[in-house]
Amino acid sequence: xxxxxxxxxxxxxxxxxxxxxxxxxxxxxxxxxxxxxxxxxxxxxxxxxxxxxxxxxxxxxxxxxxxxxxxxxxxxxxxxxxxxxxxxxxxxxxxxxxxxxxxxxxxxxxxxxxxxxxxxxxxxxxxxxxxxxxxxxxxxxxxxxxxxxxxxxxxxxxxxxxxxxxxxxxxxxxxxxxxxxxxxxxxxxxxxxxxxxxxxxxxxxxxxxxxxxxxxxxxxxxxxxxxxxxxxxxxxxxxxxxxxxxxxxxxxxxxxxxxxxxxxxxxxxxxxxxxxxxxxxxxxxxxxxxxxxxxxxxxxxxxxxxxxxxxxxxxxxxxxxxxxxxxx
Numbered sequence: 461x462x463x464x465x466x467x468x469x470x471x472x473x474x475x476x477x478x479x480x481x482x483x484x485x486x487x488x489x490x491x492x493x494x495x496x497x498x499x500x501x502x503x504x505x506x507x508x509x510x511x512x513x514x515x516x517x518x519x520x521x522x523x524x525x526x527x528x529x530x531x532x533x534x535x536x537x538x539x540x541x542x543x544x545x546x547x548x549x550x551x552x553x554x555x556x557x558x559x560x561x562x563x564x565x566x567x568x569x570x571x572x573x574x575x576x577x578x579x580x581x582x583x584x585x586x587x588x589x590x591x592x593x594x595x596x597x598x599x600x601x602x603x604x605x606x607x608x609x610x611x612x613x614x615x616x617x618x619x620x621x622x623x624x625x626x627x628x629x630x631x632x633x634x635x636x637x638x639x640x641x642x643x644x645x646x647x648x649x650x651x652x653x654x655x656x657x658x659x660x661x662x663x664x665x666x667x668x669x670x671x672x673x674x675x676x677x678x679x680x681x682x683x684x685x686x687x688x689x690x691x692x693x694x695x696x697x698x699x700x701x702x703x704x705x706x707x708x709x710x711x712x713x714x715x716x717x718x719x720x721x722x723x724x725x726x727x728x729x730x731x732x733x734x735x736x737x738x739x740x741x742x743x744x745x746x747x748x749x750x751x752x753x754x755x756x757x758x759x760x761x762x763x764x765x766x767x768x769x770x771x772x773x774x775x776x777x778x779x780x781x782x783x784x785x786x787x788x
Contacts (some may be wrong), residue, residue, distance in 0.1 A: 482520055521788035544559055
């Protein structure tokens with residue numbers, strides 16, 4: 461697979477890196493280990509990083525900021541972050557979705573404080589249906605006009621929202637869940653809209669929240685506090701049925717001479733999307749970045765497509781509360 465993909469007016473190394481797991485959703489993490497993993501990412505050239513205000517309610521941005529400051533490596537890394545959740549009001553959960561201009565203006569300054577710099581790319585993490593795009597998109601664009609960020613993006617919006625947003629200002633990036641485990645956005649018009657409008661596609665959870673790695677066979681394999689314990693796709697009979705694509709991916713990866721994770725990442729890149737797999741360890745990071753050595757032929761892509769279409773997972777990709785926030 462190619463070592464880089466085009467992102468607007470630049471090229472970036474692929475795969476990139478999703479940092480969320482250092483701060484939430486997949487059980488406890490050790491900051492010292494996390495910083496070593498981030499340092500290793502710089503060493504190997506994995507320098508397209510993704511974070512968000514809501515990840516650990518500022519913890520993730522702070523961790524990245526401290527790492528880059530300690531290593532004096534700000535100029536080596538492309539950093540994307542996101543606002544859109546009112547997440548500092550206390551209590552559990554992500555917080556309330558808001559895209560109000562005041563929120564965007566306030567949260568970018570908090571991001572700068574925690575990172576120590578303005579990010580290269582700033583997204584609206586989720587779409588707030590109560591704030592008109594005519595208000596939120598100009599506020600996001602103003603960050604670009606004011607020179608605070610170079611690029612702006614939307615995450616998990618609908619095709620209609622992306623089209624309307626792009627009629628107000630150019631949206632540089634669209635972040636979506638996209639993997640052989642989740643291809644719904646190929647069918648709902650969102651990916652087609654992004655390609656038509658010149659919006660770069662960033663794929664989070666490109667390993668199907670880790671399931672395509674082949675290391676999980678039961679919900680009991682996930683640690684306490686892991687979000688996957690709450691996701692219908694990983695529950696009961698759904699989990700058992702969904703092993704088909706996992707097992708077949710393992711078989712095809714063995715035939716290819718790579719790991720299942722590398723095969724999945726190579727497939728995402730072959731679709732023209734920039735995958736941002738997350739991990740906590742340098743060893744797993746090396747495995748993911750090793751996908752750069754996997755070249756897929758047209759015949760192999762056809763074989764993978766047949767598998768993806770005939771072994772689609774059953775069950776929602778999120779629990780009810782999270783599902784209500786996507787596709788707006």
